[in-house]
Amino acid sequence: MTEALLQVEELVKYFPIRRGVLQRTVGHVKAVDGISFAVNQGETLGVVGESGCGKSTMGRSVLRLIEPTKGKVTFNGKNVLSLNKPEMRAMRREMQIVFQDPYASLNPRYTIGQTLLEPMKIHNLHSPGERMQKVHSLLERVGLASEYARRFPHEFSGGQRQRVGIARALAVNPKLVILDEPVAALDVSVQSQVLNLLEDLQDEFHLTYVFIAHDLSVVRHISDRVMVLYLGRMAEVADSEELFTNPLHPYTKALLSAIPVPDPDAKRERIILQGDLPSPANPPSGCPFHTRCPVAVDKCRQEVPAWREVKSSHHVACHLV
Numbered sequence: 001m002t003e004a005l006l007q008v009e010e011l012v013k014y015f016p017i018r019r020g021v022l023q024r025t026v027g028h029v030k031a032v033d034g035i036s037f038a039v040n041q042g043e044t045l046g047v048v049g050e051s052g053c054g055k056s057t058m059g060r061s062v063l064r065l066i067e068p069t070k071g072k073v074t075f076n077g078k079n080v081l082s083l084n085k086p087e088m089r090a091m092r093r094e095m096q097i098v099f100q101d102p103y104a105s106l107n108p109r110y111t112i113g114q115t116l117l118e119p120m121k122i123h124n125l126h127s128p129g130e131r132m133q134k135v136h137s138l139l140e141r142v143g144l145a146s147e148y149a150r151r152f153p154h155e156f157s158g159g160q161r162q163r164v165g166i167a168r169a170l171a172v173n174p175k176l177v178i179l180d181e182p183v184a185a186l187d188v189s190v191q192s193q194v195l196n197l198l199e200d201l202q203d204e205f206h207l208t209y210v211f212i213a214h215d216l217s218v219v220r221h222i223s224d225r226v227m228v229l230y231l232g233r234m235a236e237v238a239d240s241e242e243l244f245t246n247p248l249h250p251y252t253k254a255l256l257s258a259i260p261v262p263d264p265d266a267k268r269e270r271i272i273l274q275g276d277l278p279s280p281a282n283p284p285s286g287c288p289f290h291t292r293c294p295v296a297v298d299k300c301r302q303e304v305p306a307w308r309e310v311k312s313s314h315h316v317a318c319h320l321v
């Protein structure tokens with residue numbers, strides 16, 4: 001079996017809650033609470049859950065943009081969490097991220113050309129002349145005219161800015177790209193254009209994606225496998241087609257039931273979840289989903305469900321499956 005490009009084991013990220021004049025730690029926000037997964041070269045893993053389920057914190061912890069509390073991250077055979085600062089900086093060339101809000105992530109004082117040159121300079125890639133050529137070819141590759149290099153971010157639409165964000169990630173020839181809700185801020189028509197672009201770029205540059213989204217329908221076609229998170233923990237992981245045709249976890253079923261069906265004659269019963277996502281500072285006992293689960297039983301309030309493989313490559317954490 002080939003070794004996974006990215007392997008994450010028991011990743012934990014707790015944020016301390018501090019109070020009082022002495023800023024004593026009085027508790028923790030358990031944003032990510034023991035997540036494990038592997039992504040193979042060229043594969044796309046979709047990561048889905050409501051806002052506040054820990055998916056973005058997980059993505060940033062993998063890249064050490066925020067420091068994880070515990071766990072192990074192995075990228076291309078290297079233990080990422082043991083790297084010192086210069087080693088980590090070098091590693092980041094191969095592990096890039098595209099953020100949800102392209103406007104906030106672009107420096108408004110930099111032209112698009114400067115924005116794309118910056119990562120190449122930081123990683124000392126190419127000669128100065130080659131860098132400008134690379135800027136122009138990257139812009140064209142993401143569907144923007146090369147003369148846009150002289151313009152500033154405020155001159156672009158949301159979809160164009162996201163194309164710049166993608167070009168910036170690709171400027172350093174990464175192996176892995178974490179896409180953190182890359183289309184959530186875009187109109188539906190622009191979303192599909194950007195998704196198609198991401199798929200084309202993946203084929204062309206042999207990229208591996210971790211695609212984070214709050215909407216299952218967005219990850220359906222682009223993902224090989226999908227992981228559903230709830231309150232910082234894994235609820236279900238399966239191959240994309242299997243997850244969509246045979247969801248097993250009640251939370252996955254509820255998320256799927258919210259996707260509109262294109263055929264007006266086809267019926268799908270909508271499962272409305274009661275209540276809000278509980279606070280990750282005070283997660284429920286037992287199964288974290290029991291406060292909203294429509295089929296919860298007594299055991300769910302007391303015992304954390306084990307993470308089990310119920311079918312080939314289909315894992316779920318639920319007492320009733």
Ligand code: SF4
Binds near residue numbers: 250290295320
């Ligand atoms: Fe629902 Fe219980 Fe399964 Fe949790 S373990 S998802 S509460 S049935």
